[in-house]
Amino acid sequence: MDKSSGVGVVDKTVVILDAVADRPCSLAELVTATGLPRPTAHRLALALERHHVLDRDADGRFTVGTRVARWGAAADAFGARAEQVVLELRDATGVSAQVYRRVGDQRLCIAAAEPEAGLRDTVPVGSLLTLQAGSAAQVLVAWLPDAERKAILAGAAFTTADLDQVRARGWAHSVAQREPGVASVSVPVRDAAGAVIAAVSISGPQDRLARPSAADRRRLLAAADHLAG
Numbered sequence: 001m002d003k004s005s006g007v008g009v010v011d012k013t014v015v016i017l018d019a020v021a022d023r024p025c026s027l028a029e030l031v032t033a034t035g036l037p038r039p040t041a042h043r044l045a046l047a048l049e050r051h052h053v054l055d056r057d058a059d060g061r062f063t064v065g066t067r068v069a070r071w072g073a074a075a076d077a078f079g080a081r082a083e084q085v086v087l088e089l090r091d092a093t094g095v096s097a098q099v100y101r102r103v104g105d106q107r108l109c110i111a112a113a114e115p116e117a118g119l120r121d122t123v124p125v126g127s128l129l130t131l132q133a134g135s136a137a138q139v140l141v142a143w144l145p146d147a148e149r150k151a152i153l154a155g156a157a158f159t160t161a162d163l164d165q166v167r168a169r170g171w172a173h174s175v176a177q178r179e180p181g182v183a184s185v186s187v188p189v190r191d192a193a194g195a196v197i198a199a200v201s202i203s204g205p206q207d208r209l210a211r212p213s214a215a216d217r218r219r220l221l222a223a224a225d226h227l228a229g
Contacts, residue, residue, distance in 0.1 A: 012036060012044055017064070020054060024061035078198075078227065082111035085200060085223040090115055092219050095204030098123050099189075099227065100136045101197065105152065107131055107140055110198075123203075129178070132156035135186035138163060138172035139199040143188065171220065172199075173212050183209035187220045189227045200224050 012034075019025055019033035031041050045062055048054040052067040082099040089097035090113040100107040106128045114122060123129070131137045131152050141152050142163040153160060157177040166172045175183045184203035188196040200223045202209070202216060209216075 009044070012040065013048065016041065016044055016048065016062075017053070017068070020062050020064055024057050024059070024063045026059075026061050030062060077229070079110060081227050081229065082198075082200075085226055086111045086113040089113070089200070089202055089219060089223055093202050093204075093216055095202050095208060096123070098136065098201045098203065100129070100140065100186075100199045100201065102131065102140045103128065105131055107136060107199070115204075133158070133174070133177040134201075135172040135174040135177075135184040135203075136199040136201045137178075138166050138174065139186045139188045140196065142166040142172070143196045171212075171217055173209075175206055175210055181206050185209060185212040185216060185220060187217070187224045189224045191228065198227060200227060 015034045015036065016030065019030055022033075025033060027038070027042055027045065030036075030045060031038050034041060036044075045054055048065070049056065049062070052065040054062045055065040057063050086097040086099060094115055096115065097113050098109050099111040100109055102108075107130070109123045109125055109127045109129065112123050112125050129137070131141055132155060134157075137156075138158050141149055141156075144152070149163065153163075158174070162172075171185060171187045173183070173185050178184075182203055183206045184201050186199045186201040189198035189200055191197045200220055202220065
């Protein structure tokens, strides 16, 4: 399978990071492991070291840097909070709850909780779903730059006007966009700078969520605040 992103420097950087994630590498070992020309591997490794994406061990070999470790710790903390909020949302609402993050032109389910009885909108953790249908997709698309948003809107189950409404009211609602008989409500999770980094959702039977209640919206907004840390 071709894993090229079409952005050469990004692809080469990922290859380097994969190599040092397996074991510390000297420059010669990095060249062998990545197949990159020595000058390219050296230039990129030094640039990554400058930003602490790579570091050096006592023998001078390249290793995964402290910045990557910090990213990993932040991701772990977010994931732990996501697992907590979906359980609380499920118990409070009696329907399914999920947290999604955007991955390219799809959305990744990073946490999910299902009710013990009734309709279960089962979305296993790790599932990749479309960004062209569903309330979580609307949230993750609504605040994208214009060009990215327009590309996703081509063929989407929602419209520009729908996304205008999402931005105006701060939450999204869908009925049978992704699955017949299923409705959902989602709100954005924002980072400290205000950028949307995730969507937290509840989903369930269409008759239960056809008209999102104020109580459900308050619960979702509180969950989003908790996720934001």
